[in-house]
């Protein structure tokens with residue numbers, strides 16, 4: 479596995495509880511990186527020698543402003559390209575947004591702001607507008623990530639990193655509980671591949687406050703607080719992973735068949751079938767399907 483991006487989930491906590499959130503972000507969540515954790519992770523990313531981009535996201539990274547800022551400063555000093563993904567709740571007005579973003583000027587190469595009808599009552603929120611104006615004034619490159627409403631049929635499915643612009647909602651995490659009841663469904667047998675992740679060469683991974691390395695939210699390939707990132711990448715064997723192996727062979731359908739899991743007749747999308755199967759498999763594969771936070775256990 480050759481990693482070019484490492485995304486730090488700085489915290490599972492969030493000031494919002496969006497219905498679609500695949501990370502179950504919430505004020506009631508626990509798990510936040512310390513500066514020591516951030517430094518340890520950045521050091522391992524540097525040692526790997528292939529990581530170009532480091533992202534700070536979550537949860538909502540701006541909730542831990544001092545840790546975020548110091549982490550960004552140190553990542554930039556280490557010559558990483560730096561990105562931050564935020565709901566921009568802090569951009570109450572233009573001057574406030576400017577004050578908040580000023581220390582990041584010259585350090586951040588991609589500020590991704592999420593704005594859509596899950597986060598706010600308008601697709602482009604006032605906060606996103608204020609943040610965009612402030613970022614433009616500071617010369618911070620900015621883009622808006624927008625997730626389509628469940629009933630929209632023309633949004634693109636995201637492959638790998640979420641793109642700037644509009645993409646489809648994925649029925650994982652809280653989306654399963656909150657959005658599946660209103661979703662259109664297809665026969666379970668249609669979901670014979672994962673449309674979103676390249677499991678052989680993912681390019682980027684997410685690391686959470688417990689050191690878990692996620693290839694998709696809640697599917698882990700190791701823990702970098704136990705094993706160095708370099709060793710995890712070197713020994714990564716997707717075919718022999720208990721969850722990724724079946725997913726590569728035949729998608730979520732194979733996961734269900736391989737482990738003889740009960741299933742419903744229809745599902746909203748591949749992620750929905752996969753997430754349900756994984757919930758059932760957690761007691762069997764606790765290290766691969768972790769932590770509780772990604773499965774809504776608070």
Ligand SMILES: C[S@@+](CC[C@H](N)C(=O)[O-])C[C@H]1O[C@@H](n2cnc3c(N)ncnc32)[C@H](O)[C@@H]1O
Nearest residue numbers: 498499500536537538564565592623647648653
């Ligand atoms: C989990 S949030 C964390 C950062 C920050 N709190 C935010 O909302 O931008 C990162 C991105 O994931 C997107 N996201 C969350 N759940 C999703 C889902 N089920 N399908 C597609 N995108 C999702 C959010 O809309 C957001 O753009």
Ligand code: SF4
Nearest residue numbers: 492496499503537565
């Ligand atoms: S999508 Fe972002 S803003 Fe919404 S609950 Fe999840 S982490 Fe929080």
